[in-house]
Amino acid sequence: MRVLLVEDDGMIGEAVGQALKDASYAVDWVRDGAAALTAIASQPYGVVLLDLGLPKKDGLEVLRALRLHDNAVPVVVVTARDALEDRIRGLDSGADDYVLKPFQMGELLARMRAVVRRKGGASGPLLSNGMLTLDPATREVSSDAIATRLSGKEFSLLQALLVRPGAILSRSELEDRLYGWGEEVDSNAVEFLIHSLRKKLGSDAIKNVRGVGWMVSKER
DSSP states (O other), X not given: OEEEEEXXXXXXXXXXXXXXXXXXXXXXXXXXXXXXXXXXXXXXXXXXXXXXXXXSSOHHXXXXXXXXXXXXXXXXXXXSOOOHHHHHHHHHTTOSEEEESSOOXXXXXXXXHHHHHHHTTOOSSOEEOSSEEEETTTTEEEETTEEEEOOHHHHHHHHHHHHSTXXXXXXXXXXXXXXXXXXXXXXXXXXXXXXXXXXXXXXXXXXXXXXXXXXXXXXX
């Protein structure tokens, strides 16, 4: 999943960005509100982590602009503004969750997963198409009652497919979910990862639609 990190503090941005990459997320990092709106307009994101005290446009301005234009991307506000009024204002402006600094990275990751599930209409923590079941918290996929641990990129690719079983994702759409800005994209990365997943999960786990892309089947 691709995450937009909106944070003007260099040390915090570096630390959170690296932790997100370690957790297998593709990360784009911007440092002001205007750049955040530009990024969101040009690229779909699975979730936005939004500081409030930003240059150029305050985080609340960014949030209101998104919701005013019916952009439903999940937004987790991550801020040091801990007054009750600030939290109420953030949530009423359209935030899906509100996390106070300082925070534990494990809690932030769990809250991210929760808002993404809610936006997708899922109540439980697992993604499944009836044949494969993926646990985002452990990066394990179960098939025929056998659990298999996936690498970071394998997990990201399978997660992208299992969010919408039956939907076909093209090479560029999968690459968008695997790589953030500035990351080198190997020309055959998608094929390599799909080959690796098929070896672990079976040749029918991921289907190729020739000339279009790849998909996992819907639950029957």
